[in-house]
Amino acid sequence: MPIDLTDYAHTAADRGWGSGWPNCVAGSDLATVVSARSGTSLAVRKALAVLVDTLVDWTERPEGGNYRLKPEQCGGFNCRPIDNTSVASNHSWAIAVDLNWKDNPFSFDPQHTVTDLVATVWKWYGFAWGGNYHGKKDWMHFEFMGTPADAAERTQAALVDLAVGAVPGLPLNLDSAGPAVAMLQARLDRDFPDFAHLVVDGDYGPKTKTAVREFQHRAGLAETGDADRITLEKLGLVSP
Numbered sequence: 215m216p217i218d219l220t221d222y223a224h225t226a227a228d229r230g231w232g233s234g235w236p237n238c239v240a241g242s243d244l245a246t247v248v249s250a251r252s253g254t255s256l257a258v259r260k261a262l263a264v265l266v267d268t269l270v271d272w273t274e275r276p277e278g279g280n281y282r283l284k285p286e287q288c289g290g291f292n293c294r295p296i297d298n299t300s301v302a303s304n305h306s307w308a309i310a311v312d313l314n315w316k317d318n319p320f321s322f323d324p325q326h327t328v329t330d331l332v333a334t335v336w337k338w339y340g341f342a343w344g345g346n347y348h349g350k351k352d353w354m355h356f357e358f359m360g361t362p363a364d365a366a367e368r369t370q371a372a373l374v375d376l377a378v379g380a381v382p383g384l385p386l387n388l389d390s391a392g393p394a395v396a397m398l399q400a401r402l403d404r405d406f407p408d409f410a411h412l413v414v415d416g417d418y419g420p421k422t423k424t425a426v427r428e429f430q431h432r433a434g435l436a437e438t439g440d441a442d443r444i445t446l447e448k449l450g451l452v453s454p
């Protein structure tokens with residue numbers, strides 16, 4: 215069952231993560247994830263550590279999210295309530311992370327640097343994004359919305375999908391959704407702004423199909439609108 219990213223009626227405690235602020239998660243339940251590229255460290259629940267590590271590695275990888283984290287602007291566990299409230303923050307359960315907080319401020323201003331590609335991929339693995347809040351946006355903020363069992367399941371999926379050199383199930387078509395579709399949409403938008411104006415949401419809809427067909431036309435490929443291996447190779451998304 216997909217993880218509901220909008221279910222704010224249930225707390226992390228309801229979902230099996232124990233107590234939050236002021237009785238925050240014990241230090242022995244925490245792990246520190248350190249990214250290989252930027253050295254950014256994030257303290258999160260052990261049950262989420264491999265998932266966060268996999269997502270952070272993909273986020274910073276040039277052929278992945280290509281979004282560099284700034285170590286001094288990132289954080290995870292923090293034993294505190296939500297600002298100006300007495301409601302426990304999900305940071306107090308160590309199931310939330312903030313990415314590049316100066317670049318992605320908590321604000322009514324639309325200014326942020328987290329890309330739709332990065333946000334879409336984190337969401338696929340169960341993290342709600344503060345950029346989707348109504349009203350004031352928490353652009354830096356991602357919080358895990360599932361249970362510990364969901365975390366284990368999403369971890370296994372991410373380890374396969376986001377591995378270096380991973381090839382998705384092919385072809386990608388109207389039945390497809392997920393990170394590979396999001397990466398396809400982002401690549402078409404980046405390289406073909408004259409015809410691709412896709413929302414990078416990870417859903418292979420009719421507009422994605424039309425853009426793929428136009429790319430195939432220009433590349434001299436069979437114009438199916440389905441992204442097969444040769445199409446992804448020509449786009450530089452998988453290695454020949």
Ligand SMILES: [Zn+2]
Pocket residue numbers: 305310311312354355356
């Ligand atoms: Zn946060």
